[in-house]
Amino acid sequence: MILLGLEDRQWIFLATVVFASTTGLATYAALRLRRKSSRAYTLALVSFGWILQTIGLYARGLQYGGCPLSNRYELVQFMVWSAIALYIFVGPAFRVSLLGMFTSAFATIFSILSLTFDSWDTATGAPIFGDSPWIEAHAALALFSYGTFGILALTSAMYLLQSRSLKQKKMGGFFPFLPSLFELTSINLRLLLIGFMILSSSLAIGSVYWTRETGAVDVPKLSATIAVWLAYGILLLLRYRQFLSYKQFSWACIGVFVAALLSLEAVDSSSSKEASLNQYVPLSTKR
């Protein structure tokens, strides 16, 4: 779909360039110049990339008349978009140095992956929501929670990096610019709570429709979704009950996020089937 003279994928490509540049500049400032890049400066750059990405996703969404969530490329892009949105609108409250750099690196990696594999962006991409905005909200919220868990995986990585530097007495690299272990553990808990609440809301909405027509959702998709929800729920419980050390908790946050990403495969294949059942004719299937 062409919008403002560019194809939707071209907008996403431009956004990826901005995210990659932000990562490169912030990394160069920290590792070579030994300076912390200004938080406002990073936020402005990431926001610019996010606006470009929003235009790209909006252009894609115009084909469907709804959220573009019908193939793996769109799922990943929407997750990245959610993670960046969380960084832009909630991140400043955390006041975490280098979060912008880590978030833009996260966006760069996933955007490059989604743009590289053509098979992720199948031309069958058609809406999966039928006429119900609630199903669309269910899917969007689920992906938004994945974005939140993505940021959680980043702050967990920051914790492990900082903890390792302190343990090994290596004060170089990102050490001077990373926040304290205490701040990171507190942020991790808040992110886990936010992500879990969003995912729970998504599943609550989805369950209303599922109970009406239990056969509408594939078993793999249902199992994967519940497994992810349960995994984060258990993690939350273990964290509250202090059963995990902060290090174990951080590794678990990263591990569960990787598993959640892999579970998108099940969601994607299910979505594709549902989309084809809806027999929606896209306004443009041209890529």
Next chain:
Amino acid sequence: MSFHHGELLLITVNHETVSMEDRERYSLDESQIRTLYQRLHRSPDIEESLILNTCNRFELYTKTSDPRNGISIVFKTLQDFYKIDIQELESHASTRYGPEAIKHLIEVSAGLRSQITGEAEIFGQVKEAYAMCQNLGYAGKLINRMVQKGFQAVKLIRNSTPIGEGQINISNVAVDLSMKIFGALHKTSVLIIGTGEIGEKTAKALNSRGANEFGIASHSSERAEIASHRWGGSPRNLENIQSYLNEYDIVISSTDAERPILDARVLSEIVRARKNRPLFLIDLGMPRNFDPSCEEMEDVFLYNLDDLAEIAEANLKERKAAIKRSEEIADQKSVSIWRMLESRGLVNFQ
């Protein structure tokens, strides 16, 4: 002697060129500074002046309406004020003119000329000196513009180079590490084992950054009582450390105990009771007070004297590496400030 740019001159006696004994002779209190200002401004050729007086330097920036004779007037005033032989005064003092004087002001204010490279205290001292000079009415257009533009250059240097980054003394390195673990220190409690000087210094440094709950442990209850009375905090008996160690987040030890006070076996119970809350052990003792095995425990961070010294040394190296870039900035900025002063007709009027 060159009189080029002689409208702005600087006379400096500092630690780089003069021994401490000689520097002491130039040290002034506030009333003496006022008197010196008054004496300088008795001469109609001295239009503006700024005196900077710290433990490491005496500096006098002067704007004179007589570039050819200004330096002689200032030296004569100083000779009378300090009652010092003129040859001796000239051997102690270095002089700079025009942009070189401005460059010197920037370098001094940015900490490039300090004994501890990059220290920030000097910038505050220069600001105080300037405030006093303004209040007394000895700063005119030239001094005001030179200092204000110079301060902008100092901020640029400190923000764009690592000249002031990282701590370079052991106590402050320990405080920085504490903050990397616990963030704000106002919720942390600190146990100091031993009543030695280095422990006291570290406790003071932690206190200055927000830590306010201290315990002081010693083999001698009397010594613990005295130290806790002097430093603030509650006395503890070292013999039963296991019963209260759990209450503290940061433990600083500097005793001369022959055997380690803590080892992994003792610590494992305490760590379990802390429920994953990190424990920062700072071992300033020689021989070491904490068994190195403590380090292997998760959530326990152990740093000894060598570790802290190594970090301080690395930070100092990084600061020194930034000197060249900082001097380049000072050079560029001093030239541009001088040009600005010229364009406004404040200098180069001979």
